[in-house]
Amino acid sequence: METERPTSQAAVDEVERNRISPASLGIVCRDLIECISPDTGISPGMQNTPERMARAWFELTSGYDQDLAELLTTFDKADDSIDYDEMVVVSPIEFFSLCEHHALPFFGVATVAYIPDKQIIGLSKIARIVNFYARRFQVQERLTSQIAQTLKESLQPVGVGVVLKATHLCMWMRGVRSQSVMTTSKLLGAIKDDPKARGEFLELARQTNLTLR
Template identity: 55%
Template sequence: MSNHHNHDADDDELDGYLKIDRYNEGLINTIAHSYTNILGALGEDANREGLLKTPERVAKSLLYLTHGYDLNPEEILKSAMFKEEYSQMVVVKDIEVYSMCEHHMIPFFGKAHVAYIPNGQVVGLSKIPRVVDAFARRLQVQERLTNQIRDCIQETLQPLGVAVVIECRHLCMSMRGVQKQNSVTTTSAFTGAFLLEKTRAEFLHLISSKLS
């Protein structure tokens, strides 16, 4: 059984995406108790009306924001793989990314662009964003997140190449007094055919262009 959630048969139909608050009550209570102490350490009164349920809300929020630990990205891909003799680039761009910086536990968010060149196997297009989310909903650094998505697709699909570009704003920069508050961090990771400049340039053109 997962540490975070109590699963039932209906969860399989949601492909690992729990739509309602259904968490391990003991874990909620443990995290909530810690946040009650944190509120006190900050000089707050955890018993005042506005904060009475805050520790429990924070506990549930954190469990949701890190529910990627309970997902298996490889199995998400394997659930929708099928043989197809298509050998052109498949690009899924503008995938929303929401994650938590592991250094300060403050969110970073933005877009991911993912491409692969099939080698006899393709995957249902909806599974690519779900793989991104499975890795993003953990304590992360953007560089590792980028590599994990690349490696998962490469190792599971065995395509001719994988490309991943992630563009994010980090609230740990903009909220903590760092200058250039509107800056965007871009990371990229490539395998196989995308190590060739021509193929990589085609991918970068596709993710930067707008459909007419």
């Protein structure tokens, strides 16, 4: 006996950890494919595509499932006998995100810097913070600010600088169909106000090219 397939609304109403379950998202993806291609529907070669789509969407939006507090491992300079007050720069940090206007990817590289005061942060945590905010529906301007504000609030540093360079497929694949690169920046504290620190950071960011491996 054939089991009745749940409706899309039932799938949407099913929430797991504040998110729809992978199985239910697969049902939504199947309905989406059938709506887009009503003549052919799910072809033989696409029988498993809805489930693959669901897994891909969960991976692309995994930032919603993470706990930011777990990423913010900081160290007290005094406790660890760290005598360092110069700029710390991490680049290039590759990231992928989803445009919240068209649900198409945008991707690029980040240059992130801070000048420590009393706290420093683990090197890998900076890349994880970038991806925490990138792996969700986003706009590049907000993504840039969120990274900078998180470092400011967690470290209370002397200064913070963030520059993102990204290509947006919603502009490349549709509409104007341009391969332009968008650059956004957020500078805080001394990296914004001190001309020497500002110039040093922006020069380092300028040297970071959008060339993903």
